[in-house]
Amino acid sequence: RKEVEQDPGPFNVPEGATVAFNCTYSNSASQSFFWYRQDCRKEPKLLMSVYSSGNEDGRFTAQLNRASQYISLLIRDSKLSDSATYLCVVSDSNSGYALNFGKGTSLLVTP
Amino acid sequence: NAGVTQTPKFRILKIGQSMTLQCTQDMNHNYMYWYRQDPGMGLKLIYYSVGAGITDKGEVPNGYNVSRSTTEDFPLRLELAAPSQTSVYFCAAGGSSGNTIYFGEGSWLTVV
Numbered sequence: 001r002k003e004v005e006q007d008p009g010p011f012n013v014p015e016g017a018t019v020a021f022n023c024t025y026s027n028s029a030s031q032s033f034f035w036y037r038q039d040c041r042k043e044p045k046l047l048m049s050v051y052s053s054g055n056e057d058g059r060f061t062a063q064l065n066r067a068s069q070y071i072s073l074l075i076r077d078s079k080l081s082d083s084a085t086y087l088c089v090v091s092d093s094n095s096g097y098a099l100n101f102g103k104g105t106s107l108l109v110t111p
Numbered sequence: 112n113a114g115v116t117q118t119p120k121f122r123i124l125k126i127g128q129s130m131t132l133q134c135t136q137d138m139n140h141n142y143m144y145w146y147r148q149d150p151g152m153g154l155k156l157i158y159y160s161v162g163a164g165i166t167d168k169g170e171v172p173n174g175y176n177v178s179r180s181t182t183e184d185f186p187l188r189l190e191l192a193a194p195s196q197t198s199v200y201f202c203a204a205g206g207s208s209g210n211t212i213y214f215g216e217g218s219w220l221t222v223v
Contacts, residue, residue, distance in 0.1 A: 041217075043216050087153065097210075098169065099154070099203075
């Protein structure tokens, strides 16, 4: 069973739409949770950390449910520039707090 | 502010050749990592290091070696390159638990 699972998509949405990504993780000892963004042929970049209380950064809202081992990302008012692959990421104290990546969910925002 | 720097950016190797991917960071982070990413897949951990002189295997270490003689440098060596090692390689550095991990721009390697 893969440690971090995501719907690969692709999600094709029009500008202005709201889109939600979901992710589940298998390791109950996971301590830290993130969403990374990866553009084509580029390195992953941190979009936001995810906290149990939920957190928001502008148009982006992340939620964590530790009991269900479920993480979500909501993007409101999608922009063309949001087109990218969104990576769900967890880490724990094993492997030097290395990040465990899902395969990513592809988002294409169209005019 | 360079962050994490990887070289080379692109390389073509013949089967059986060896090479070293260089990685250096200027953020004085203790933790460094090497990942590979195959097309349409997530990143997989090859090796990691929690400080100078300390290295350990990740999920997919076979065919690779690393060293960490200084805090700044974490080279990845490929011995006897195989087509299965064709991939994009990312080096990363971070502080400790929960701290942001920063990635280099990646090294595209093709083994033919």
